[in-house]
């Protein structure tokens with residue numbers, strides 16, 4: 624990891640996610656305030672801030688899972704690769720094809736390792752189309768290879784996924800997003816349930832995926848944010864306080880609130 628993190632981010636101007644004046648309320652409680660963000664394609668952006676500042680809320684707005692709750696109201700706009708994800712003719716399922724999400728606790732389905740990898744693909748497959756055995760095998764192998772899990776599990780693909788170690792389960796949860804070919808991966812504290820060794824393994828994987836996917840990762844771990852991201856966003860009480868190159872933010876933060884948080888002066 625150490626040497627790959629030293630590489631400078633590819634210069635990129637294309638935007639993966641762009642929000643304008645995004646406000647969100649849970650009932651009468653406002654959780655996001657005028658969030659204007661431009662998240663670049665192909666790099667890793669970390670999202671940091673104290674508990675309750677709206678990090679998960681922001682992620683869940685991008686792939687439209689907040690709206691499952693009947694009492695959420697959103698104003699403003701979110702574009703993913705230039706498409707307004709809240710436009711009238713857009714179905715949430717189309718959005719989730721473009722935008723995959725990984726949660727704090729690995730949540731494999733109660734199926735085999737193989738069927739976990741194929742699940743999303745089958746869900747998004749055109750009606751009536753059947754996947755041949757060899758095409759399915761290829762998808763399973765290439766997805767598991769991409770998450771650095773193939774060698775460990777190739778001889779037990781038909782075993783239940785829940786029997787894997789936690790870090791392997793989390794890698795599997797990333798693997799099952801890939802066959803759908805998302806452009807953006809949202810990760811909400813993906814290492815928080817893992818031990819230090821598991822954290823390192825998953826971080827290494829996230830770094831491997833850099834460039835192929837746009838990754839937006841929430842973390843409470845300042846060391847992880849500073850090691851494993853190109854850009855960093857700091858949020859406080861539902862507002863974006865600062866968005867900078869990670870190296871810059873951790874050395875010379877622009878705002879006092881950012882400095883206080885990074886130095887551990889609050890939450």
Ligand SMILES: Nc1ncnc2c1ncn2[C@@H]1O[C@H](COP(=O)(O)OP(=O)(O)O)[C@@H](O)[C@H]1O
Pocket residue numbers: 649652654672673674675676677678679680681692
């Ligand atoms: N489903 C919900 N219903 C009502 N309030 C919520 C819900 N989810 C989060 N909140 C509130 O919104 C704020 C932001 O929460 P969240 O996005 O989970 O923060 P973070 O991920 O930064 O810890 C918090 O005050 C939290 O209590």
Ligand SMILES: [Mg+2]
Pocket residue numbers: 678679680811
């Ligand atoms: Mg959260």
